[in-house]
Amino acid sequence: MARVKLLVDIDRLDELDRMxxxxxxxxxxxxxxxxxxxxxxxxxxxxxxxxxxxxxxGIASGGRWAKLGKRATPAARSGE
Structure with missing residues (x-):
């Protein structure tokens, strides 16, 4: 049996089935x-x-989106 890879929104599977x-x-x-x-x-x-x-x-999902890490502050991004 062939396998197919799909990227789907797991919160919208019912919609996908109807569409x-x-x-x-x-x-x-x-x-x-x-x-x-x-x-x-x-x-x-x-x-x-x-x-x-x-x-x-140890990752908080927040319902729909996963928070993977702390957001860098402008100072941290500029190397200060």
Missing amino acids: SRLLSVDRPGILSFHTRDHVEHENETVREFVDRLLAQA
Whole structure:
């Protein structure tokens, strides 16, 4: 079976399923994204899984975006 890599917004999987006839979410289709293949616990959403992994790594997700580090101040960027 061939594997396809996709970049998707995990907060908009329902919309993606409705927008595309080629890609289906949690149902059979030409290309299918099955939530169960991307989480560790039954009934866990992809968002819950990602947030849990980020928390375990000490990264605050803030809901939709992950905060990966402190923002540099202008002085730090200019080397002062």
